[in-house]
Amino acid sequence: xxxxxxxxxxxxxxxxxxxxxxxxxxxxxxxxxxxxxxxxxxxxxxxxxxxxxxxxxxxxxxxxxxxxxxxxxxxxxxxxxxxxxxxxxxxxxxxxxxxxxxxxxxxxxxxxxxx
Numbered sequence: 439x440x441x442x443x444x445x446x447x448x449x450x451x452x453x454x455x456x457x458x459x460x461x462x463x464x465x466x467x468x469x470x471x472x473x474x475x476x477x478x479x480x481x482x483x484x485x486x487x488x489x490x491x492x493x494x495x496x497x498x499x500x501x502x503x504x505x506x507x508x509x510x511x512x513x514x515x516x517x518x519x520x521x522x523x524x525x526x527x528x529x530x531x532x533x534x535x536x537x538x539x540x541x542x543x544x545x546x547x548x549x550x551x552x553x
Contacts, residue, residue: 452477454541458548463489465548466522490518509535516543523547 460473472489476482487498492515501511517531525547533543 452479455544458541458544459489461548462519462523462544466519486512486515490515491522492518520547 456474456477458473459476460470463470463473466489468489472485475485476489483502484499486502487495490498492498498511498515502508513528513531513535515531516534517527520530520543521527530543530547534540
């Protein structure tokens with residue numbers, strides 16, 4: 439019973455993040471398939487630097503694989519997405535790493551109307 443609840447919660451999290459990234463990709467005039475592809479667990483590592491328009495693509499791919507360093511890379515990539523949408527880079531970048539409210543910055547970026 440406990441395992442099925444964890445699997446269900448994880449599936450809903452991936453679906454919610456996929457919807458958020460699809461809406462963010464649409465706001466950035468990117469291909470919406472990049473956002474929808476964020477649902478796929480391994481594919482999202484390759485698509486996040488594309489969505490963030492990172493110039494050092496291979497460096498960030500390498501950084502996303504290293505434990506500990508990947509937190510800096512994720513904060514920087516989410517911050518770049520926020521900066522592109524006219525929001526504060528470090529507030530949204532570091533805000534996505536806070537354990538309980540980590541989805542809030544992505545939700546604001548995806549569902550706000552003023553960008």
